[in-house]
Amino acid sequence: MADFTVADVKTLREKTGAGMMDAKKALVEAGGDIEAAVDALRAKGLATAQKKSSRTAAEGLVGVAVEATCGVAVEVNSETDFVAKNDQFQNFVRSATAAALALGSDDVEALKAAAYPGGGTVGEKLTDNVATIGENQQIRRIKSVAVSSGAVVSYVHNAAAEGLGKIGVLVALESDLSEDTLVPFGKQIAMHIASMFPMALNADGLDADVIARERAIAQEKAAESGKPAEVQDKMVDGAIKKFAKENALLSQMFVLDNKSSVEDVVAKFGKDNAGSVKLTDYVRFQLGEGIEKEESDFAAEVAAAVGG
Template identity: 50%
Template sequence: MAEITASMVKELRESTGAGMMDCKSALAENDGDMDAAIDWLRKKGLSKAAKKSSRVAAEGLIGVSSKGLKGAIVEVNSETDFVARNERFQAMVSEIADLALVARGDVDALKAASMSDGKSVADYVTEAVATIGENMNVRRTGYVEVSDGIVATYVHSQVVPGLGKIGVLVGLESGGDKAKLAAHGRQLAMHIAAASPIAVNPQDVDSSLVERERDVLAAQARESGKAEEIIAKMIEGRLRKYYEEVVLLHQVYVIDGENTVGKAIKEMEKDVGAPITVAAFVRFAIGEGIEREAGDFASEVAAAAGA
């Protein structure tokens, strides 16, 4: 019997998209013959994933999970929203979200984690591609943990508990009343879902983003023809406005529409009986940043009809 090497398994997996253990079995069943192994996988319906892997998967679900002082979030993509409504897909995303609590924000560690049937997340998803018939992938994961306080979660457009189109984690450090803190944390998570901040404080904003914004503002200000010292003040004023739009503590709190989030947190502190610090937050929206294919619907219908 031919020796089945790791490189052979890797080659077969890359050419078919089937799971690692299925590729190993295929090679073993066919005495290491690569072409025969490919046919063996095809007959069992396990090589369909390869045909799907080039298609854009920008739909799917965001899953959130929390336990004690930690919370995790994942994005698992599919090609269509129809699949996101599939119960098997939803169960898969829920289980992956729970495993994300152990992966602690490391997507490679998450893909290597074991599902309830013993398969890795990566292999389980590959098999689901073959079964369900659409390209899918575990795109990213996030993690928030606090030492004393709560990690609040919120899911927008929720299809089942913990799964939806936008997911948020927000960690609040506080020694105050945990029940009241959790209620405020959920409202803060709802604000983050709606307002899409990119950082907690101005100093947390990526310096490259700030410099790019400053360059744009400078070019706009110089169009006024004013003196440089006036332009400098104009830039700083407009930069403050930029922070009000993208920095969490500087945004107008959508729950009351009046105070900044920073001021709202001061009011929360009175209610919970202790200082509150926003340790971190993560916000995922399904498909954000994925370049979607621009389809011609009429052509697609014609092709489906055989025209």
Template identity: 50%
Template structure:
């Protein structure tokens, strides 16, 4: 597979690796971007990168809570200007409220909003505002209490990042603090048991290769048993702690984990949702000069 300059740039942007290292990684992995990230990490040439850090899109996330249920909805647009549009904000707000009567995106798209299905409301907004829009996803949590938090808020319940945290118990202040923690740390899962096994296996493969290569290059290599029984398990323990909500150090009190903080608060965290605008969507690269020239000549 031919490695293009754009591929090298994308890999450099997502990992911080040098140009030649990025190119070599792509050559070694036949252009597989995820494998190239792992190759760079194995060589110690890149930081761990999440897909969300490498993608972008525009729009808003809306969150709302009613009783013991919270809902989060993402609606995308082509530019960030639309997110500042009062009509767009009102539409996202209303669709978020409508989400209490749905459990899936498809149900929400067909739910009634002021006498019309939500998907029709969005289509009419596209015609009015002049940009393509998409109701991309929704999620919900339930518990004795649900706290919501919006980061980079543009209006009540609307912003770039929306978080919901459901707890068993009645400590409302703590639940809101955990929601703020989730917005800041972006854990992959609630606990180790909830992590995607594929993610864990991939990380184990990276850490194993990295530890073995480092040991082979060391002036005083350690016995293989030490690598297999101490070094690799230790690195995986660190990975699990940093990427699970319950294992992370609580931002409100970095001396204890979130799990310990929940125990002290007398509650159980049972679910969370963190929804950031554009996660998982490859943003189209635009040639601004060409776009302006096209508009002028039109």
């Protein structure tokens, strides 16, 4: 008979972010004492961390930070969303994001080599976290933006904590207006970006492979129409223009009114405030996008862990 319950396993994972079987083993060794199990998990060393490195890490957090006219977004992945609720992991993402902002580079390896508050490097702290928390964790990507004057505005959708969440957005507004004037407006643009998922700032920035794929789809549809070749060509061109308009940020219809393009909304805001405003860049990081995730049944895992 196990000396702990399903609820104990869940509590231990929430406290440490540990993997399912690691949590069960720690509780077995601690005779069901959760605090002793926490200590046992934290005492695990580097070899444990290295064993985790091949596991899929598609959960975690996106961190955003802004200072003056610069901003950065950093995605740090873990295996499960339990870790995103763990104070140790949240503190790491927050500190790593601050280090990335100071570094001013989008190079992940450069960030890992940067100094970490309290000693060591960001990479060493990451390795230590893997060992003590018990799950694979990776710094996946970094993107920074800056303006010469104006404001960089950050927004986190469904924030897990200040500056941390599953969707992080940065908006770069080049302007002669004050930061106090720009930030509320920038938040609206950032919410649009979070909602509408633009693929590029403008049509010229859309990925060539994506356009080629859309063109092939449009050509197939046009061919099925049976219309003359010259008409088909116009149909294809029209489809590509529509795709570009709907997926480039500046030409998207602003989500808050669905009447004007984002570009027109920005221009009007500048005019209404007797200043100049230009949206020059943006970042939208959504946690785990592009990572193939393995689906699992959490309830079944817990039952198996406790019963097995």
